[in-house]
Amino acid sequence: xxxxxxxxxxxxxxxxxxxxxxxxxxxxxxxxxxxxxxxxxxxxxxxxxxxxxxxxxxxxxxxxxxxxxxxxxxxxxxxxxxxxxxxxxxxxxxxxxxxxxxxxxxxxxxxxxxxxxxxxxxxxxxxxxxxxxxxxxxxxxxxxxxxxxxxxxxxxxxxxxxxxxxxxxxxxxxxxxxxxxxxxxxxxxxxxxxxxxxxxxxxxxxxxxxxxxxxxxxxxxxxxxxxxxxxxxxxxxxxxxxxxxxxxxxxxxxxxxxxxxxxxxxxxxxxxxxxxxxxxxxxxxxxxxxxxxxxxxxxxxxxxxxxxxxxxxxxxx
Numbered sequence: 137x138x139x140x141x142x143x144x145x146x147x148x149x150x151x152x153x154x155x156x157x158x159x160x161x162x163x164x165x166x167x168x169x170x171x172x173x174x175x176x177x178x179x180x181x182x183x184x185x186x187x188x189x190x191x192x193x194x195x196x197x198x199x200x201x202x203x204x205x206x207x208x209x210x211x212x213x214x215x216x217x218x219x220x221x222x223x224x225x226x227x228x229x230x231x232x233x234x235x236x237x238x239x240x241x242x243x244x245x246x247x248x249x250x251x252x253x254x255x256x257x258x259x260x261x262x263x264x265x266x267x268x269x270x271x272x273x274x275x276x277x278x279x280x281x282x283x284x285x286x287x288x289x290x291x292x293x294x295x296x297x298x299x300x301x302x303x304x305x306x307x308x309x310x311x312x313x314x315x316x317x318x319x320x321x322x323x324x325x326x327x328x329x330x331x332x333x334x335x336x337x338x339x340x341x342x343x344x345x346x347x348x349x350x351x352x353x354x355x356x357x358x359x360x361x362x363x364x365x366x367x368x369x370x371x372x373x374x375x376x377x378x379x380x381x382x383x384x385x386x387x388x389x390x391x392x393x394x395x396x397x398x399x400x401x402x403x404x405x406x407x408x409x410x411x412x413x414x415x416x417x418x419x420x421x422x423x424x425x426x427x428x429x430x431x432x433x434x435x436x437x438x439x440x441x442x443x444x445x446x447x448x449x450x451x452x453x
Contacts, residue, residue, distance in 0.1 A: 143415065144179035146406040151182035154355060154399035157392075185349070186403065187418060189356065190425040194349040196356075197341065198269040199333045201325055204315070205265075207258035211312070212244040214265055218299040218310040226297040227284070243297055250295055251316045262315050264323060268337055269308035274346060276302035282340040283309040290336055293317040354392040357429035393429075400426050 188194040205211035219226050222237040234242065247263070248254050254262045268283045280300045287296055295314040301307065315323050325333070334350035341348040400422055407419035 143406055143410045143412075144175050147179045147182055147403065148175055150399045150402040150406070151179070151186065154396060154403065155182070155185055155351065157352075157395065183415075183418065185351075186422065188347060188349050189351055190421045191418070192347065194347045195271045197334050197338045197348050197350050198267070199330060199337050200267045200269075201330065202265045202267050204261040205263040205312075206261055207256050208244060208248050208254050208262075209256045211247060211254070211263045212240070214263070214312055215240050215243060215297065218265075218297075218301075218312060224299050224301070226299050228298075229287070229291070229294065229296050231284075247295055247314050250314070251318070251320070260315075264313045264315060264325065266311040266313065266333075267308055268311065269306060270341070270346075270348065272306045274307060276300055276307040278341070278344045278346060279307050280309060282337065282344055282346070283311070285340040285343070286333070286337045287311060289340075290333055291323075293319060293321070294323060352392070352396070354389070354396040357393075357396075357425065397426065397429060400429075 203214075205214055215226075216222070218224070219235075219240055222235060222240050225233050225235040226239060226243065227233050228243070268279070268286065270279060280298075283298060283300075287298060291311070291313055294317045297312050299310045301310065313323060317323065331350070331352065338348040338350035404419045404422040404426065407415045407422065410416060410419075
């Protein structure tokens with residue numbers, strides 16, 4: 137069996153590739169080497185993420201950009217919607233809580249003049265609407281605390297308001313964010329930003345003792361497509377022209393699944409070589425996870441070495 141420090145080093149290498157594939161290495165700079173203590177700590181963190189994904193199947197957080205206002209008319213309408221026309225309290229970036237119709241008007245006027253003037257109707261997006269949620273059963277107060285910490289981390293420098301909706305079966309938090317920050321930079325969230333936001337939100341929830349994960353679909357062995365808001369509305373109104381594909385089938389999605397499967401296979405191999413019984417048991421769980429991936433996704437059956445290793449590990453008791 138391998139030495140523990142060798143196990144940790146390989147675990148960090150493939151665990152980071154699996155969970156954080158967006159991190160790019162700058163080749164013209166010398167990369168700092170992790171100390172033994174740092175490697176051990178990082179490996180422990182990744183073991184926890186692996187176990188949460190393949191053993192406990194921890195609930196996945198949801199962070200979704202639901203739209204945004206192109207001008208004060210649309211922004212004000214959304215503020216009225218999330219606050220239920222002032223009936224629900226709104227919390228701003230300074231931690232101040234306001235409520236009532238007058239408060240909605242005050243926020244709208246502050247946003248209108250708090251930086252570059254926002255006209256009633258604009259050709260560009262002047263605000264972003266973000267939804268933070270978890271599966272039902274979570275204490276709304278904890279959800280609100282985690283959402284507050286998320287906003288303080290990811291939306292620093294921007295004006296925003298946060299509203300908790302706990303009157304439904306699945307509590308969630310609405311965040312409306314002014315696109316232009318205090319220093320003139322504009323918020324333009326992309327796919328990589330959304331994944332980072334999910335990671336941050338999950339981290340904040342774990343800080344409050346809630347088990348939460350933010351792994352990518354490829355890591356979980358899923359390939360679902362979620363229809364955009366405009367398509368849902370078009371379908372409701374009978375305007376949908378082309379059928380919606382419920383599964384991702386493009387080359388990029390296939391490559392992501394293959395890379396994730398390879399990383400899982402490498403992790404199963406290194407964990408199974410560990411002298412620690414807990415590592416070897418985790419390797420069996422990883423193998424079973426890979427077997428499920430192959431059973432659910434025929435495209436992965438083309439990766440013969442991964443499939444064979446997964447089958448061997450998945451059959452262990």
